[in-house]
Amino acid sequence: MKKIVLLLILLTSAAYSQLVNVQLKNNVYQDETVIRFIQGATDNFDSNFDAYKLFSINQNVPSISSVIDTGVDLSINSYPQLDGVKNVLIRTKTGTTGWHKLKVNYFIGNWDSIDFFVTDMVTGVVFNMKDSMEYNFYLQDTTQSPRFIFHFSKKNINYNYFHPACYGFSDGKIQFQSSNGLSYDLVLTCNNQTIQTVNHSTNQSFNSLPAGLYFLSYKLSAYPNNWDTVMIQLIDPQPLNSEFSMSDTMTCINGNNILLTPHLYGGQFIGTGIVNNSYFSPLNLPAGKYEIKYKIEQGQCVDSSIKEVEVHDCNVAGIRLFEKTSIEWYVSDEQLYLQASKPFEKLEIYDLSGKLLMHYTHLRKSQIAVNLPVNQSCLLLRLEIDNQQHIVKLIP
DSSP: OOOHHHHHHHHHOOEEEEEEEEEEESSSEEEEEEEEEETTTOOOOTTTTTOOOOOOOOSOOOOOEEEOTSSSSEEOOOOOSSSEEEEEEEEEEEESEEEEEEEEEEEEOOOOEEEEOOOEETOOEEEEEHHEEEEEEEEEETTOOOOOOEEHHHEOOEEEOOSSTTOOOEEEEEEEEESOOOEEEEEETTEEEEEEEEEEEEEEEEEEEEEEEEEEEEEEEESSOOEEEEEEOOOOOOOOEEEEOOOOOOOOETTTTEEEEEEESEEEEEEETSSSBBBOOOEEEESSSEEEEEEEETEEEEEEEEEEEEOOOOOSSSEEEEEOOOOEEETTTTTTEEEEEEEEEEEEEEEEEOOOOEEEEEEEEEEEEEEESOSSSSSEEEETTEEEEEEEEOOO
């Protein structure tokens, strides 16, 4: 009894990290052994942490013990704190041949990151003791050699991830590393699709990944299915933005040509003769539709865009699409009819020399009709909408 009390003191007073109590049972009797991981213990016998196995004088009572390298049987076997793999030989003996049960009585401590597998050296079966918690096997009364190997392994990994460098890029990266030198099997998935499968790896980089929600599953290569999974989200940077504007000082010159002056803020125009510049020099362009190409650069990120601009000729009717406003007009019986997507605030009519012919303010209407001055071959209209000036040309 004194020996039993001493063992209880050893179990309850020690500051262990993890402990497992495993039981061996037949139909009548049972026995137990303890494996624990504790700071200060060694792989050998430690008088402060371990206890020798005491066998029952009743031959019908089965026995279970762990066996250290010197061949000594222990009832309490303490090891240093787990950082990697520890394989422990387990001896099971019985005085009554028949079916026996190996069962986990209880765990103490945090076992979330620790695998506990068992190998039956007679049948070759390998199983996850944390999942099954018990195992039935046939034990002969003549068995003396260790029957099982308890495999304890700590999942000790690191992973890093890098978001795509630019919007829409596929240069994200997830890096996996084993920090205890053990090999892992890996499966990377996204949107329920397997991206890549890797076996027996200690250091793996998954490259060329677009933004998305990824699941990295891993397990120790040495053991059957016992997967853990981490969720990693790679995020797309915001797209590069640039403000595009068109100068509204468009004037008819040389008949049917338009003076065009666009500006770009936060980017550069690209194209023949317009490289590395955010400002278009005034260009004499005939009426028609044009594509203005520009790009925005920020570090290694480049966003190329195309802006469609329509240049209108002088005409008695037409439509102008500005950045935020559309204007339609037509002339009938020496009257000008104007309609805009937003209310007019001001209307000024000039001749080509720049002389102001007519002036209307505080209109606050989206539809107006005005009498045109006579004997004018070409007129310029300056319209103010939302405090922005727009100029169109017409032939009355």
